[in-house]
Amino acid sequence: MVSAVAAFFLALPAYYIASSAIGLWRNIQVAKRSGLPYRVIPVYAFNPIWLLTGKRFGNWFVTKYPNLWVSKYIILMVPEWAWLYGFKPFAEYGDVFMTVSPVDCHIYIADREVITQVTSRREDFPKAAWLYDTVNIFGRNVLSTEGSEWKFHRKITSPSFGEKNNALVFAETIRQGKMMLRKWAGEDGKGGITIKDVLKDTMRMSLHVISKAGFGVSLQWPGMTEDADLIRPLSSESTHRHTLSFIDALAGLLHNLLVVLVFPKWFLANAPFNWARKAAEASLEYQTYMNELFVEKKKEAIASEKADGMDIMGALVKNSYGPNKPLDEKQKQTTANGDPERQTLTDSEILGNAFVFLVAGHETSAGALHYLLILLALHMGSQRRMQEDIDRIFGDRPVDEWDYNKDVAAMQSSMICAVMQEEMRVIPPVINIPKQVSDESDQIVMYQGKQTVWPKGAVISMNALALQRNPKYWPSTGPSKVTGDDNDLADFVPERWLTKDNVNGEEAGMDVSASKETGRLLHPLKGSYIPFSDGPRSCLGKRFAQVEIMILLALIFKNYSVELAVDELADDEAVEKMDEKERIALYEQQRATARSVMKNCSQIGLTVRIIKGYVPIRLVPRGKERFIHLFEY
Numbered sequence: 001m002v003s004a005v006a007a008f009f010l011a012l013p014a015y016y017i018a019s020s021a022i023g024l025w026r027n028i029q030v031a032k033r034s035g036l037p038y039r040v041i042p043v044y045a046f047n048p049i050w051l052l053t054g055k056r057f058g059n060w061f062v063t064k065y066p067n068l069w070v071s072k073y074i075i076l077m078v079p080e081w082a083w084l085y086g087f088k089p090f091a092e093y094g095d096v097f098m099t100v101s102p103v104d105c106h107i108y109i110a111d112r113e114v115i116t117q118v119t120s121r122r123e124d125f126p127k128a129a130w131l132y133d134t135v136n137i138f139g140r141n142v143l144s145t146e147g148s149e150w151k152f153h154r155k156i157t158s159p160s161f162g163e164k165n166n167a168l169v170f171a172e173t174i175r176q177g178k179m180m181l182r183k184w185a186g187e188d189g190k191g192g193i194t195i196k197d198v199l200k201d202t203m204r205m206s207l208h209v210i211s212k213a214g215f216g217v218s219l220q221w222p223g224m225t226e227d228a229d230l231i232r233p234l235s236s237e238s239t240h241r242h243t244l245s246f247i248d249a250l251a252g253l254l255h256n257l258l259v260v261l262v263f264p265k266w267f268l269a270n271a272p273f274n275w276a277r278k279a280a281e282a283s284l285e286y287q288t289y290m291n292e293l294f295v296e297k298k299k300e301a302i303a304s305e306k307a308d309g310m311d312i313m314g315a316l317v318k319n320s321y322g323p324n325k326p327l328d329e330k331q332k333q334t335t336a337n338g339d340p341e342r343q344t345l346t347d348s349e350i351l352g353n354a355f356v357f358l359v360a361g362h363e364t365s366a367g368a369l370h371y372l373l374i375l376l377a378l379h380m381g382s383q384r385r386m387q388e389d390i391d392r393i394f395g396d397r398p399v400d401e402w403d404y405n406k407d408v409a410a411m412q413s414s415m416i417c418a419v420m421q422e423e424m425r426v427i428p429p430v431i432n433i434p435k436q437v438s439d440e441s442d443q444i445v446m447y448q449g450k451q452t453v454w455p456k457g458a459v460i461s462m463n464a465l466a467l468q469r470n471p472k473y474w475p476s477t478g479p480s481k482v483t484g485d486d487n488d489l490a491d492f493v494p495e496r497w498l499t500k501d502n503v504n505g506e507e508a509g510m511d512v513s514a515s516k517e518t519g520r521l522l523h524p525l526k527g528s529y530i531p532f533s534d535g536p537r538s539c540l541g542k543r544f545a546q547v548e549i550m551i552l553l554a555l556i557f558k559n560y561s562v563e564l565a566v567d568e569l570a571d572d573e574a575v576e577k578m579d580e581k582e583r584i585a586l587y588e589q590q591r592a593t594a595r596s597v598m599k600n601c602s603q604i605g606l607t608v609r610i611i612k613g614y615v616p617i618r619l620v621p622r623g624k625e626r627f628i629h630l631f632e633y
């Protein structure tokens, strides 16, 4: 008996090695047939044990022994190599290459023509929808579905992201931005307050905007009004006794998103851990609030109220229940699959879509704004140029007179837009946008003028970060001032978007003609700029996010400059006594610290964010800067 058990355990590793070797051999044959350059990686990069240990060990090895032949194998196995090494692997292996492991063939792309083929041939290269299965917990939706079901969701949800909603985003961002400024610059508006957890506040900011523009619920910042965190049902018909406020339910759910998506609710609710029960509570409270909102919106839709300034969920409910609803009640109960006639979403689908708007629109915008504030504190010249454009566009007009139609159009051809575009070029919130080759058949893709055969079912990553640093498509303004590299494509240089300053554009193959959408800003070649993805499955909330980010930049930088806070190096009194030279040296020291913190990013959740440390900043009234005016631009 003992020897049988021992034999079994001895056989296990042998079986594992043999099956891995056979899998690897098979996948190498597939890679050879494809005609793509490929690299063999002996361990599947998403092996859970490797995922936990590989980043530290792999990155240490690759950094310490970059020229060893083993490093060339390890580099593509290091979890998050896409963030850590940027364009480097593509410079070495080509703009499209395949990794071959015992488990799969995975295709990575940083070539704009290939990206355009993948994004435009939607049925040949569907979304890897299985990656998003878990976000169906509150109902099926536009983010997680594919095929005819996705088409249906997209058709119904797109109109609710129209201009009326964007105007609502504009107005609500101003309202929320004013409250955030009161927190950051103090009630007297004098600034000088060190803000440590910038991301926490930008998260609150974007959550409040989506709460109003997505669900029609107005929220206040803590301490701004008495009923900021009031706990009350959102429907007069509800008798539910809430235990969390609406904002705490949303924030709690998003904070525990991975846990809620992975574990069943009954398990979390009964688990012996406080964090698990809190996650279950937030999820239940969120669901109850949403059901209450739904009841109210249905009443409004039936009564034909709130035609203007409609929030996204309100527009979806109106489509299903309003007087002009396309089809009858019975059809709402059927499934979308194979039902091309259907014109309205079911109740569960409306709630499912509301949830993904919250998830997709919250962290992405908040993260971008967080990075923007730090990058502008690091790049004082760009900050100054943006402020000049803000003055030109808004002049002395009070904020209440800012106008959605006029001002957004003007911002789109200004340094405000350049700064935003550049931030998403160097740090795209979603680094690897996932696709797959259709399960039905292999697909032919043209790469560098030749046919390549992409094996059916293969996973694809469109690597936005490497693509957007590819020197074939992007003009460098010179050697990097940060790293000394021979181009500055990994650096934040918003000026490269201003066509009149862009001397390298044509040489680098850029289409430097002003685009219709962005006026005098650089118009990237098709497929070379994809922070919002591209093609029919690109981001539904692109304009929503752009309006939100640009108007916030204008609001903050109209009256304030943003500087790095130096509290950890010197207190205010010490800074006061310093001469110019000492201040410059101090700020340079803090800049170096900020840069090293910013390297410590990771895409653990949905988007990239700093995982260790933080970069504190301060708002300073314009004209009263302590540091940044001392630097030459």
Ligand code: HEM
Pocket (backbone or CB within 6 Å): 127, 142, 143, 144, 154, 210, 356, 357, 358, 360, 361, 362, 364, 365, 368, 429, 430, 433, 434, 530, 531, 532, 533, 536, 537, 538, 539, 540, 541, 542, 544, 545
């Ligand atoms: C800076 C902000 C944002 C960025 C960078 C961004 C980026 C993206 C990307 C890369 C995708 C494609 C994902 C994939 O195919 O796997 C996507 C899809 C999507 N985004 Fe955004 N997003 C942002 C803001 C928003 C906002 C504010 C909303 C809604 C309020 C939103 C709603 C969506 C939806 C619904 C989809 C799925 C579209 C479909 O599959 O048809 N996003 N976004």
